[in-house]
Amino acid sequence: MRLIVETLACRRSGRRIFAGLSFAVGPSEGLMVTGRNGAGKSSLLAMLAGRLKPDAGSIRAEDIGEATLPECLHVVGHRDGLKSALTAAENLEFARDLLGSPAASPKEALEAMGLPHVARLPVGYLSAGQRRRVALARLLVCRRPLWLLDEPTAALDLASQGVLAGLMRRHRAEGGLVVAATHQALGLEDARELRIGPALSTAAPEKALESEDWL
Numbered sequence: 289m290r291l292i293v294e295t296l297a298c299r300r301s302g303r304r305i306f307a308g309l310s311f312a313v314g315p316s317e318g319l320m321v322t323g324r325n326g327a328g329k330s331s332l333l334a335m336l337a338g339r340l341k342p343d344a345g346s347i348r349a350e351d352i353g354e355a356t357l358p359e360c361l362h363v364v365g366h367r368d369g370l371k372s373a374l375t376a377a378e379n380l381e382f383a384r385d386l387l388g389s390p391a392a393s394p395k396e397a398l399e400a401m402g403l404p405h406v407a408r409l410p411v412g413y414l415s416a417g418q419r420r421r422v423a424l425a426r427l428l429v430c431r432r433p434l435w436l437l438d439e440p441t442a443a444l445d446l447a448s449q450g451v452l453a454g455l456m457r458r459h460r461a462e463g464g465l466v467v468a469a470t471h472q473a474l475g476l477e478d479a480r481e482l483r484i485g486p487a488l489s490t491a492a493p494e495k496a497l498e499s500e501d502w503l
């Protein structure tokens with residue numbers, strides 16, 4: 289598939305967050321969305337996912353046949369969307385049944401994330417990093433070409449960051465697309481960077497704080 293964004297604008301609570309954003313992402317490509325806190329990275333991903341209406345501009349996908357764009361993507365965001373009372377395996381079974389196009393089994397996906405031992409534990413008992421890894425395991429139980437990842441390394445230790453980098457590499461090698469909002473390098477080799485919002489201030493910290501648009 290190919291994702292095409294043209295002159296996109298975002299407004300939240302009446303305030304313009306960004307405007308005139310245009311880019312395209314094709315098969316096997318990675319795009320790192322960067323920018324300071326509040327620049328609109330999560331808002332952009334929410335728009336791509338069809339969860340937030342653009343203020344202007346368009347988002348479209350090519351080569352997806354009869355499917356809609358939301359049917360072609362996975363989102364892993366700040367909220368993990370896991371049900372605490374269900375076990376890790378049950379959460380993944382639920383995602384698999386809901387999303388369709390099954391790929392790896394829940395057991396295989398948890399193994400890939402280095403978590404075979406938590407399969408039968410309620411997700412509410414897991415650590416923050418383990419929960420994040422279960423959320424990322426959803427990418428594997430259902431085949432979807434576009435991965436939208438919002439700060440995917442949050443709460444991950446170095447070893448798990450390496451596992452995630454490997455998953456993204458394999459997904460792209462198979463023709464998949466990755467769009468990731470991030471403040472740190474993700475191991476997304478040769479990915480393009482899309483920096484949104486005003487440039488980071490190079491002034492002294494106190495000056496930078498003065499110049500932030502806090503209100």
Ligand SMILES: Nc1ncnc2c1ncn2[C@@H]1O[C@H](COP(=O)(O)OP(=O)(O)OP(=O)(O)O)[C@@H](O)[C@H]1O
Binds near residue numbers: 324
């Ligand atoms: N639900 C909402 N209602 C109103 N305004 C919102 C909402 N969510 C975010 N905003 C505002 O939109 C702007 C962009 O927020 P967003 O979360 O997209 O930024 P971000 O670049 O992802 O930030 P961070 O790096 O801190 O995660 C911020 O000013 C934020 O206060």
